[in-house]
Amino acid sequence: RAPVTVPHLLGMKARGEKIVALTAYDASFATQLDNAGIDVALVGDSLGMVVQGQSSTLPVTLDEMVYHTAAVARGLHLALLIADLPFMSYRNPDAAAISSARLLAQGGAAMVKLEGAGHVLEVIRYLDEREVPVCAHLGLTPQSVHKLGGYRVQGKGKSEAERLLADAVAVEQAGADLLVLECVPAALAKRITDALRIPVIGIGAGVDCDGQILVLYDMLGITPGKRPRFSKDFLLQNGTIETALKAYAKAVRAGEFPASEHSF
Ligand code: KIV
Ligand code: NA
Numbered sequence: 001r002a003p004v005t006v007p008h009l010l011g012m013k014a015r016g017e018k019i020v021a022l023t024a025y026d027a028s029f030a031t032q033l034d035n036a037g038i039d040v041a042l043v044g045d046s047l048g049m050v051v052q053g054q055s056s057t058l059p060v061t062l063d064e065m066v067y068h069t070a071a072v073a074r075g076l077h078l079a080l081l082i083a084d085l086p087f088m089s090y091r092n093p094d095a096a097a098i099s100s101a102r103l104l105a106q107g108g109a110a111m112v113k114l115e116g117a118g119h120v121l122e123v124i125r126y127l128d129e130r131e132v133p134v135c136a137h138l139g140l141t142p143q144s145v146h147k148l149g150g151y152r153v154q155g156k157g158k159s160e161a162e163r164l165l166a167d168a169v170a171v172e173q174a175g176a177d178l179l180v181l182e183c184v185p186a187a188l189a190k191r192i193t194d195a196l197r198i199p200v201i202g203i204g205a206g207v208d209c210d211g212q213i214l215v216l217y218d219m220l221g222i223t224p225g226k227r228p229r230f231s232k233d234f235l236l237q238n239g240t241i242e243t244a245l246k247a248y249a250k251a252v253r254a255g256e257f258p259a260s261e262h263s264f
Contacts, residue, residue: 004040004079006111009039009040010198012211017253018210019039019210020211021042023216024216025216028075030073031075044215045086045087045143047068060084062102066103066107069081070107070108072108082109082110083109086099090120090123093126100112111178112132115136115141115144116141117136117138122174124176128176135180136171136178136180138171139154139205140152151183153183154182154184161188161191165188168200179199180203181203181209182203182204186207186263189202193208201213207255207258219235221236229264234247234251
């Protein structure tokens with residue numbers, strides 16, 4: 001298996017091959033992801049919640065993201081490595097350039113992810129023009145939790161849905177290479193996926209996205225508290241981490257995960 005690249009992901013969408021993604025925060029799990037044939041590893045700022053025990057992703061710093069990204073990079077040789085730009089680290093193009101440079105040059109990431117459209121479009125354009133691969137993130141954007149008023153499904157009403165579709169088209173036009181869609185109705189996620197040339201990776205966004213991502217600790221059933229509806233404990237049925245990761249990859253590629261009970 002050759003290392004996964006940005007052009008490779010575009011080709012997968014064109015060929016109708018599902019992209020399998022998971023988060024990772026350290027070298028040991030990164031190697032497990034590679035061994036299971038996972039296509040994309042994301043060092044998510046969800047590490048604030050599942051590793052640090054914070055109640056949101058907002059406290060995560062750029063230094064912490066670089067630290068975890070570098071750890072994952074040491075254990076990862078095949079999957080494409082994406083790192084989240086943390087809260088306020090991409091508030092303007094200059095800040096985004098410095099933050100991205102650290103994640104790519106010191107952390108070893110191949111792509112950065114950022115949340116939102118609006119003023120973020122200018123940031124995406126700036127990074128794209130400087131050859132930094134960008135993953136956009138729309139729908140439920142956890143860094144906006146205080147404005148959203150909680151973690152809940154987005155794009156439910158007609159005008160909200162049209163707005164989300166327009167934002168998705170806008171991030172693609174601004175130069176994003178990939179889009180994560182979080183917690184949106186499955187039918188809307190399908191419309192967005194069909195409308196875009198770039199791959200759409202869903203989490204709580206139904207089975208018709210070009211790929212799926214889950215928080216690693218959610219799909220291993222070790223995140224404290226209630227399991228999010230869109231996640232599934234793959235360790236329960238499979239017994240080992242290795243077989244759980246392989247079962248997840250197989251289920252995503254077969255279009256068997258997420259099922260309707262994991263969708264909105
Ligand atoms: O931080 C994270 O883990 C994420 C995924 C849920 C997409 O952004
Ligand atoms: Na994130």
